[in-house]
Amino acid sequence: MNRIQLKILGISQGNVASSYTLLLEEVNGDRKLPIIIGILEAQAIAISLEKISPIRPMTHDLIKNIADAFTLSLKEIVIYKLHEGIFYSNLVVSDGKVIKEIDTRTSDAIALALRFNCPIYTDDEVMKQAGISIKSFSLQDLKSEEEEKPSETEEELEESIQEMLKDQDDLGNISLSKLKKMLADAIKDEDYIKAAKIRDTIKKLEDDKHISSSE
Secondary structure (H helix, E strand, O other): OOEEEEEEEEEEEOOOOOEEEEEEEEOOOOEEEEEEEEHHHHHHHHHHHOOOOOOOOOHHHHHHHHHHHOOOEEEEEEEEEEEOOEEEEEEEEEOOOOEEEEEEEHHHHHHHHHHHOOOEEEEHHHHHHHOEEOOOOOHHHHOOOOOOOOOHHHHHHHHHHHHHHOOOOOOOHHHHHHHHHHHHHHHHOOOHHHHHHHHHHHHHHHHHHHHHHHO
């Protein structure tokens, strides 16, 4: 098998309700590998990508904790087949003496790879079947003009944030305290995609405030 290492570029909302596109790319190439996943799978991946800590361990965090407790390591994951639109993957697990390959859904494999910080591989046959070789390809290319419009939930979140910031002389204390409460609520509700968006807004405000105070 001609092994090809992949890296994660990000997650984009798909063109079907409650679907998302996970975008992978060759480490030493320009081909991209888009994989359609559901909202729960997207959240499991997003919280690790965005380095958000849930209040209680989610399923993939629990698996990582169990593996650590019994000194098991995830050496790598391998996306080894595409059949009838479904990607098939293996976890390569070791106890230090024996290495086992365990069949798993690809979305679960990616979520675990992020938590174990292990490499992601596929082979040339999978890339020939499903890879897209366009150097300028980005997450936006996965969407049509209609799909690029934010969903109703995203619009409501954006309006809420903008309304909060409007006509405020001090972007610091009031806005940040409200946003941090929204962030805490989103994490409590386990809406980690929303949490990531709010977190990014907080970071921008804090960066802007820091720049202003330095001038």
